[in-house]
Amino acid sequence: MKFTTLSGIAVSAVLAGAIGFTALAYAADADVIAARRGLMKANGTAAKAIGGMLDGSAKFDAATAGDGAKAMVAAGHGFGAEFDKNFPDSTMTGDTKASPDIWKNKDDFKKRAMALEADATAAVAAAAKGEGDFKAAAGKVFGNCKGCHEKYRLK
Numbered sequence: 001m002k003f004t005t006l007s008g009i010a011v012s013a014v015l016a017g018a019i020g021f022t023a024l025a026y027a028a029d030a031d032v033i034a035a036r037r038g039l040m041k042a043n044g045t046a047a048k049a050i051g052g053m054l055d056g057s058a059k060f061d062a063a064t065a066g067d068g069a070k071a072m073v074a075a076g077h078g079f080g081a082e083f084d085k086n087f088p089d090s091t092m093t094g095d096t097k098a099s100p101d102i103w104k105n106k107d108d109f110k111k112r113a114m115a116l117e118a119d120a121t122a123a124v125a126a127a128a129k130g131e132g133d134f135k136a137a138a139g140k141v142f143g144n145c146k147g148c149h150e151k152y153r154l155k
């Protein structure tokens with residue numbers, strides 16, 4: 001009798017542990033998704049500021065331009081070089097617009113993110129040189145957004 005009760009307790013403990021672990025895993029996945037979406041949100045905010053300078057609705061400002069391009073570098077870096085950290089398999093589902101195709105074409109996806117990082121890095125340097133240089137470099141940066149979203153972002 002005593003033995004049965006004890007093993008019952010042991011089983012409950014193991015089960016509670018397993019459930020606790022699952023809850024933790026979900027919380028961690030939600031954090032990872034929120035973090036990568038945060039990188040893209042900052043990227044989107046930067047794109048608005050920079051887009052205004054490109055279409056002439058906002059005045060060129062070297063500091064704003066440089067900071068915006070830096071946010072784009074960070075997004076490109078997070079989605080490419082740090083892919084494994086920001087896109088573990090377990091984050092394919094959840095509160096995310098990331099297409100499952102990302103995980104089928106990891107190399108293509110990372111290549112696109114690295115291209116964003118490289119083009120945005122050039123734009124950071126160009127921002128320090130002046131308006132003309134920055135506009136040319138920033139125009140190139142924007143080419144990366146649409147191509148990747150069409151293939152890898154769910155509507």
Ligand code: HEC
Pocket residue numbers: 033036037038040041043044045047072079095096097098099109110112113114116141142144145146148149152153
């Ligand atoms: C390498 C692919 C890739 C590139 C390049 C890329 N994006 Fe994204 N973007 C994504 C993916 C994937 C998501 C969805 C992420 C998620 O929901 O987990 C996303 C989401 C977003 C979001 C929504 C963020 C949110 O959750 O609120 C914005 C805004 C955005 N991107 C802006 C941009 C801009 C601006 C550029 C270009 C400067 C860009 N992206 C370039 C892949 C990319």
